[in-house]
Amino acid sequence: MARQLRLMETFVELADSLIEDFDVIDLLQRLSTRCVELLDVSAAGILLIDPHGDLHAVAASDENTRLLELFSLQHDQGPCVDAYRSGKGRVNIDLTDPDTTEPWARFAVAARESGYRVTHALPLRVRDRIVGALNLFTTTETYLSEEETALAQAMADIATIAVLQQRTLNDHQNENAQLQNALNTRIVIEQAKGILAERWYTGVDQAFTGLRAYARAHQLRITDLSHAVIDGRLDTMLIPRPAGVPAAPPVHAPEAASVLDRDGWPTDSITPRPQPYHITHRKPRSGSPREER
């Protein structure tokens, strides 16, 4: 019963997001997180196809480099490539079974090293075309039931709709243009992660955590925020460092930087500063079921 309630909440939340001028990467990330909750899996990610026919991860339930690397290994091999090529989903793949994993041993080894036992891959379908895949992992030997498999495919279908529903400047709602836009948006976020990681002298994972937390706290689209970071419209000192990122100076920086940041702000400062006025703030989502973890 509790699960049905969560399921309903999830669909309401996602449907609600689709009506707004939503950020595709942010929505796909929420969807990945919900997959983990609803399907009781350990990790989820969404991959999209590029014009060359290669898969790229654009969102994940847990944005750590190790998991992203696991998705990125599947640009040319792995269960997601199979799902993309065949158009058929495949669930309950035992990663410890050498016969099963033989066609993509490199991926299977990496997945096992990350602690995963079982994986599932479901295609993102639009009519007769496949535009990507939803990839799920579990660390325990648990399998999806038939009902759960149907739910997983429903989540994959929502992901497809989200990608194809983005509001772009296009008069034609061209699928390729939408796909390309989602992929390019992800690149913008990666570039912004690099900038923040260097400014904070931290890892890219923590940079992403800080970026997302700021975007959510200020009702910004993570894409807009990333653009603002990149072209310098936003003073990155405004973005609080996530917990665990020391306000320590970069090792290579001169002594002075132990007190002041390169922008001249105290490195430990979290004093509220004027809001950036260049970025359009979204209106708060009404009745959002709950806070993102």
Next chain:
Amino acid sequence: MITDPLAAVLTRLHLGQPQDLAAVCAQALGVDGVALSLTVAGRGPEAVWSFSQASAVVEDLQFTLGQGPGPDSARTGAMLTAGDLLADTERWPDLRAAIAEMKLPVRALYCFPLSLGAINVGVLTLARTRPGALLPWQFSDAQALAAALTAWYLGGNGAGLRPEPDSTPPLELNRAEVHQATGMLSVQLGVPLDQALLRLRAHAYAHTRPLRDVAADIVGRRLRLSPDPDTQSAPDHREE
């Protein structure tokens, strides 16, 4: 994924034979005109090459008026299509008026940005004398061509920065760690993203290492590049 004629075009590009590229592209893509405009050194996009006189004039008009799918695409990094310029009364009224007045045989424009994340190097525009949408194969071929040209010009070609043909396939460019390293380098070197990526690729090229390996070293802080590329005497490689 791409058609054979376009594969031949891309091979020519890789071999560093971009002569008559516009005409060859137009033929491979099955359109009446092709124009490429590039953003060079902070200036607005400027036409670099084009095929068909009409296409060249429309390209010039767009960037002179600052109006049209080309400038919009270059500015936003989004693909834009104008399936029927004459019927489209809402957008770009001045461009439409100019095309009508000059009786230019251009009825539809399809613009593909040359972009990599927040880096925009220009825009590829296809033109047709008849209205309508591109066929799926034309669309995916044009996308592939735009990706290849992006990789080409981000290697410094065309801008006169580096004469040798760039061999980095577009796929290699499209890696998370490459984009992260680009962002990090732009801070380390105090330069825009496109120049940071240029440095990254130049380093990989000079050390004959895969781009993604160099990028991974930057992200993993095993490698820092010195701010001035001309100070080659200074060690470019520092272990920490």
